[in-house]
Amino acid sequence: MELAFVYILVIGFLLDLIFGDPKWLPHLIVGYGNLISKGENLLNKGNYQFIKGAFLTITLVGSAFFMPFFIIKQLQINHLYIVEVVFSILMLFYCLANKTLVVEGKAVFNTLQNEGLEAGRKRLSWIVGRDTSKLNEQQIRIATLETMSENLSDGIIAPLFYFVCFGVPGIMAYKMINTLDSMIGYKNERYEQFGKFAAILDDVANFIPSRLTAILILLVSFKLNGILVVFKEGKKHSSPNAGYPEAALAYVLDCKFGGPNFYGGKIYKKPYIGTNNRTIEHIEINKVANINYASSMVFVAVSIVVFLWLK
Secondary structure, three states, X not given: OOOHHHHHHHHHHHHHHHHOOOOOOOOHHHHHHHHHHHHHHHHOOOOOHHHHHHHHHHHHHHHHHHXXXXXXXXXXXXXXXXXXXXXXXXXXXXXXXXXXXXXXXHHHHHHHHHHOHHHHHHHHHXXXXXXXXXXXXXXXXXXXXXXXXXXXXXXXXXXXXXXXXXXXXXXXXXXXXXXXXXXXXXXXXXXXXXXXXXXXXXXXXXXXXXXXXHHHHXXXXXXXXXXXXXXXXXXXXXXXXXXXXXXXXXXXXXXXXEEEEEEOOEEEEEEEEOOOOOOOOOOHHHHHHHHHXXXXXXXXXXHXXXXXXXX
16 A cells, blocks of 8 residues: 555545546535635634634644544554545545646636726736726736746645645645635634734744745746755745745746735735746646646655655
8 A cells, every 4th residue: 555645645636637626526625615714703702813713723634634544544444545645645635736827727717808997907816816996907917927836835735735744634634724724814803812823833834845835936937046045035024925936937927026015905015926027928827837737746756756765
């Protein structure tokens, strides 16, 4: 069963590349979201909001880790190794968003190109949290590329990293952390205290993967000589992690990301990352898609080589 890790990693990764997130299948993350929503509605009231939010976060993340851990242990005890492998492949498949990220990014670019500005704004609003109603064509393309770089880390490299380090329990716990942050990790009146612990935990969980993603983007683009520039630029972002993959992609494309944006009706003056304020062309989405795919493939390949070497 030593090679089971390789089978699970390769097959789960390929299934996501082929099928993405089939809309007819009930999705694990939707279930996570429902649990978070119910917990938040129950606990996010009255005093001690930080403690209540931390309790909810620890409970859900712990459950996301230990439930698959005990399921796998029981399958091993009963010598159901094939079932264990199939279960692990399906969980890995559910926790990746490689094809979906690229499909959604291309959809924004294609909608903008074929249907115009208003349609492009609407399509972008499906995948970002910012107000898209006043964005021009250049800003729509930049927002899409920023999202693709950030989610290369959050949706692909980080889940793979935690699977490689801690197996299925690790990747499922990470996805719960990431989902918690996306739902309650906001600095507004409702979530400032209640979601603070979840936001901090997400920052900690993404510290290594975000920087690893930046290195991978440079590596597959044959621009590792820019690593010092990228790490300097990445520090400018208000997030301790999101700036690094953004800075790497901006460096590779020789363009400029960041700047002021509206979130929930308020303007946030995000720093600029990169220096070349050039126009992003429609065709460049294909290059970014290839970078995303290549980065994840290199990570998988290196993980397998290291695993086999250690064995």
